[in-house]
Amino acid sequence: MAPARRSVVDDSVTRTALLDATEALMLEEGYAAVTTRRLAQRAGVNNGLVYYYFGTMDGLYIALFRRGAERSLARLKEALQSPQPLWALWELTRDFSSNALTMEFIALANHRKAIRAEIGAYSRKFRMLQLEALSDVLAGYGLDPQRWPPASLLVLLSAVSRFLHIEDAFDVDIGHAELVAVIEREIRALEGERRPTEQDALAGSTG
Amino acid sequence: MAPARRSVVDDSVTRTALLDATEALMLEEGYAAVTTRRLAQRAGVNNGLVYYYFGTMDGLYIALFRRGAERSLARLKEALQSPQPLWALWELTRDFSSNALTMEFIALANHRKAIRAEIGAYSRKFRMLQLEALSDVLAGYGLDPQRWPPASLLVLLSAVSRFLHIEDAFDVDIGHAELVAVIEREIRALEGERRPTEQDALAGSTG
DNA sequence: GTCTATAGCTGGATAGAC
DNA sequence: GTCTATCCAGCTATAGAC
Numbered sequence: 001m002a003p004a005r006r007s008v009v010d011d012s013v014t015r016t017a018l019l020d021a022t023e024a025l026m027l028e029e030g031y032a033a034v035t036t037r038r039l040a041q042r043a044g045v046n047n048g049l050v051y052y053y054f055g056t057m058d059g060l061y062i063a064l065f066r067r068g069a070e071r072s073l074a075r076l077k078e079a080l081q082s083p084q085p086l087w088a089l090w091e092l093t094r095d096f097s098s099n100a101l102t103m104e105f106i107a108l109a110n111h112r113k114a115i116r117a118e119i120g121a122y123s124r125k126f127r128m129l130q131l132e133a134l135s136d137v138l139a140g141y142g143l144d145p146q147r148w149p150p151a152s153l154l155v156l157l158s159a160v161s162r163f164l165h166i167e168d169a170f171d172v173d174i175g176h177a178e179l180v181a182v183i184e185r186e187i188r189a190l191e192g193e194r195r196p197t198e199q200d201a202l203a204g205s206t207g
Numbered sequence: 208m209a210p211a212r213r214s215v216v217d218d219s220v221t222r223t224a225l226l227d228a229t230e231a232l233m234l235e236e237g238y239a240a241v242t243t244r245r246l247a248q249r250a251g252v253n254n255g256l257v258y259y260y261f262g263t264m265d266g267l268y269i270a271l272f273r274r275g276a277e278r279s280l281a282r283l284k285e286a287l288q289s290p291q292p293l294w295a296l297w298e299l300t301r302d303f304s305s306n307a308l309t310m311e312f313i314a315l316a317n318h319r320k321a322i323r324a325e326i327g328a329y330s331r332k333f334r335m336l337q338l339e340a341l342s343d344v345l346a347g348y349g350l351d352p353q354r355w356p357p358a359s360l361l362v363l364l365s366a367v368s369r370f371l372h373i374e375d376a377f378d379v380d381i382g383h384a385e386l387v388a389v390i391e392r393e394i395r396a397l398e399g400e401r402r403p404t405e406q407d408a409l410a411g412s413t414g
Numbered sequence: 415g416t417c418t419a420t421a422g423c424t425g426g427a428t429a430g431a432c
Numbered sequence: 433g434t435c436t437a438t439c440c441a442g443c444t445a446t447a448g449a450c
Contacts, residue, residue: 014433030318035425046435051427106373107314111237120377127381151382152389156367159386163366166313170327174334175358179366182359221415242443253417258445 015053017043022064026104031061058114065105065115069122072098076126080133086191089130090183093161103165130154141190157183222260224250229271233311238268265321272312272322276329279305283333287340293398296337296361297390300368310372337361348397364390 021042025034036057040047054060075092082088093099109116135150143150160183164176188194228249232241243264247254261267282299289295300306316323342357350357367390371383395401 012433032318036427037425046433047426048428048436049434052433057426104317107317109377110311110314111239116377120379123374123377123379124381127379131381148389149382149385152385155370155382155386156363159366159370160363162370162373163362166369167330170316170323170330172327172330172334174331174338175356175362178356178359179362182355219415243445244443253415254444255418255446256416259415264444 012053014043014045014049017045018050018053018060019064019067022060023068023101026064027100031104031108034060058112061105061108061112061115062118065118065122068098068101073122073126073129076129080130083197084191084195085134085137086187087194089134090157090161090187093157094164096165099162099165103162103169127151127154127158138190143190219260221250221252221256224252225257225260225267226271226274229267230275230308233271234307238311238315241267265319268312268315268319268322269325272325272329275305275308280329280333280336283336287337290404291398291402292341292344293394294401296341297364297368297394300364301371303372306369306372310369310376334358334361334365345397350397 018039021039022034025031025038025042034057036047036050039050050057050060054063075098076089079085079088079092105115105119109119131151131154134154135145138148138150138153139145160179164179167173167176225246228246229241232238232245232249241264243254243257246257257264257267261270282305283296286292286295286299312322312326316326338358338361341361342352345355345357345360346352367386371386374380374383
């Protein structure tokens with residue numbers, strides 16, 4: 001098992017092609033469409049190479065998840081340094097691109113125990129990063145931490161963006177616009193009108 | 208296809224046993240564990256009977272989803288007639304039993320287009336029922352419908368309960384208790400302290 | 415209605431040549 | 433590193449006996 005574990009480099013062209021093919025297949029047809037044969041066809045290589053590079057299918061999934069999680073982590077750190085971190089965080093969590101793949105991984109984790117721990121660990125890391133960065137910011141906005149604990153508001157933002165995305169997939173949108181309006185009104189009350197900065201624009205196109 | 212479509216009765220012992228086995232397998236091991244062979248083994252019948260009763264695997268899933276959705280619909284209607292409908296709705300959506308199976312169906316719908324429409328239709332039905340029942344109630348509580356549109360609050364409750372359940376599966380609970388406390392405080396402000404009534408107790412054990 | 419038997423396919427994974 | 437070839441398992445679905 002786990003033959004030829006890649007070094008820290010991880011920059012093989014074939015390896016990257018397999019990860020890209022996995023991501024594309026998961027987004028287009030769901031994780032169930034990801035088979036070694038279809039990957040090989042799409043990446044233009046042989047299916048045996050999946051085992052050479054990743055050992056098992058679980059290894060493949062975890063490698064892909066980490067690649068995406070590390071990218072999101074970088075985007076999160078950028079957002080939290082924005083002059084309007086609440087706005088930046090809200091826009092980041094609402095971003096479709098990272099959400100779609102995450103939903104596939106959540107579904108996958110239902111019966112792939114190996115990646116469940118991986119997702120949990122990164123989720124905790126994300127939450128803690130947000131909490132450390134925003135606790136003081138929210139207090140600075142005059143928010144009573146007893147009445148509105150920072151952690152509760154962060155969970156709320158994540159919950160809403162994730163849920164709206166789920167329902168979108170089912171063509172359900174009753175109340176969505178109203179809820180988004182309420183949330184953005186409350187963010188505006190704390191942080192003022194959204195002012196796109198060069199830094200934000202950069203973070204949006206880079207991350 | 209779809210041989211021997213059951214009549215309105217749907218009360219065959221074997222058919223029910225197959226549905227029960229499907230539900231149990233989905234909850235215990237995820238929908239991927241639901242194969243005709245494992246179903247047959249669990250229900251103590253032959254795997255060919257799946258096709259006799261449901262035509263295809265999709266037919267089986269849809270039949271199970273509808274059975275659960277109709278039960279939930281009945282529970283929702285009861286909850287909305289409670290003297291404290293907000294409390295009753297919150298507790299209903301937080302209930303684990305219906306949530307766990309729903310999550311599996313959401314995952315399943317990612318690559319089973321047939322049941323996607325089914326879930327969407329029922330979701331819209333649920334949302335509209337809640338909206339019709341609670342719009343006047345919320346106005347009666349003195350809530351400004353311009354500032355806090357009923358639909359936005361209903362989506363919020365659904366989003367939070369669903370999201371907390373998802374994260375629970377990954378052993379992530381940072382901020383959960385805080386958010387629940389905030390929500391229940393706000394419900395309390397509108398509807399007063401939770402008073403379990405006989406009707407609520409009945410709905411809890413029946414539905 | 416329920417069974418046995420099996421066709422027909424697809425998948426994960428491995429061995430070994432180059 | 434990449435390939436061919438293959439083993440073996442598991443699945444959906446159907447045919448047909450009872």
